[in-house]
Amino acid sequence: MIEQLIKAQAFGLGFDLVGITDLSEAETARAFDDWLARGYAGEMSYMSRTAQKRKDSRLAIEGATRAIVVAMSYGGREPSGPVARYARGDDYHDVMLDRLNQLHRWIDAHIGRPVRGKAYVDTGPLLERELAQRAGLGWFGKNTTLINPRAGSFFFLGALLLDLELAVDAPFATEHCGTCRRCLDACPTAALVEPRVLDSNLCISYLTIELKGDVPEAVRPKIGELLYGCDICQEVCPWNEKFALPLREDAFRPREAIAGKDGRTLARDILAMDDEQFRAAFKGSPMKRAKLRGLKRNAAVVLGNIGESPR
Numbered sequence: 001m002i003e004q005l006i007k008a009q010a011f012g013l014g015f016d017l018v019g020i021t022d023l024s025e026a027e028t029a030r031a032f033d034d035w036l037a038r039g040y041a042g043e044m045s046y047m048s049r050t051a052q053k054r055k056d057s058r059l060a061i062e063g064a065t066r067a068i069v070v071a072m073s074y075g076g077r078e079p080s081g082p083v084a085r086y087a088r089g090d091d092y093h094d095v096m097l098d099r100l101n102q103l104h105r106w107i108d109a110h111i112g113r114p115v116r117g118k119a120y121v122d123t124g125p126l127l128e129r130e131l132a133q134r135a136g137l138g139w140f141g142k143n144t145t146l147i148n149p150r151a152g153s154f155f156f157l158g159a160l161l162l163d164l165e166l167a168v169d170a171p172f173a174t175e176h177c178g179t180c181r182r183c184l185d186a187c188p189t190a191a192l193v194e195p196r197v198l199d200s201n202l203c204i205s206y207l208t209i210e211l212k213g214d215v216p217e218a219v220r221p222k223i224g225e226l227l228y229g230c231d232i233c234q235e236v237c238p239w240n241e242k243f244a245l246p247l248r249e250d251a252f253r254p255r256e257a258i259a260g261k262d263g264r265t266l267a268r269d270i271l272a273m274d275d276e277q278f279r280a281a282f283k284g285s286p287m288k289r290a291k292l293r294g295l296k297r298n299a300a301v302v303l304g305n306i307g308e309s310p311r
């Protein structure tokens with residue numbers, strides 16, 4: 001069966017989970033609209049601009065009917081530190097898109113004709129998490145991540161949309177958070193305002209990565225030594241404690257500029273960097289998103305929280 005061959009190929013390319021689903025109107029469209037209406041997307045205005053498209057995956061690429069949805073671990077067993085695990089190595093967009101494009105070319109060759117399609121890794125108006133749930137990869141945790149019962153949640157998601165009839169997998173129909181609320185209780189800023197609802201304006205990931213202006217004074221102390229992103233609501237999740245996958249992909253190993261550094265050391269290093277040093281250290285890294293200006297702002301918040309000394 002071609003579906004089995006495609007999955008075997010995807011695993012061979014380094015993906016940890018693979019599933020196939022059809023494209024349709026999003027079941028979570030209403031929840032997404034409510035989230036936008038409550039202002040929980042913060043300054044991420046592209047979310048509202050592309051809302052219509054996001055709510056129907058058939059609109060992403062003309063003629064496409066199926067999505068091959070993949071996940072790749074970024075190392076939930078790595079130690080915690082001032083930079084969120086996902087951002088320590090190379091940019092996942094580049095890594096995942098390259099692998100998905102390789103998969104696409106393999107499918108073309110196997111079928112014997114070019115199959116119309118396109119790969120997405122946070123690179124277009126798609127609700128990838130919903131596609132992943134529908135492809136059988138996991139359930140929506142109360143911390144808003146997709147959780148897989150054998151892999152936890154420390155993984156990237158991507159999708160290859162294709163104009164190709166493929167047998168689809170059963171959706172992941174159950175949820176396994178139960179009465180647990182560890183993530184809600186552990187969030188330092190109470191950004192998880194209710195199960196599965198994140199107010200980005202309060203989330204440390206948003207504040208240290210997406211926010212352009214000053215970090216509001218009231219939340220600064222709660223950021224502690226987190227210089228870029230936050231993994232707390234995933235770290236406390238029992239599914240990650242038991243099942244997070246080890247880091248296998250070399251591209252996601254920490255860069256020299258980050259590896260082994262605590263918040264104080266990294267903050268000092270960043271405050272001392274000029275543009276050229278920043279480019280050399282973070283070329284092709286997700287941390288470029290905040291620009292040197294943003295990283296220096298975050299470094300100042302971290303040093304404000306933990307103090308300059310000892311040297």
Ligand code: SF4
Pocket residue numbers: 186187188189190191192198202203204205230231232233234
């Ligand atoms: S990433 Fe951090 S700040 Fe954001 S919801 Fe999770 S624990 Fe809270």
Ligand code: SF4
Pocket residue numbers: 141142143144176177178180181182183184233236237238239
């Ligand atoms: S910490 Fe508990 S409630 Fe939160 S996502 Fe994990 S299992 Fe669900």
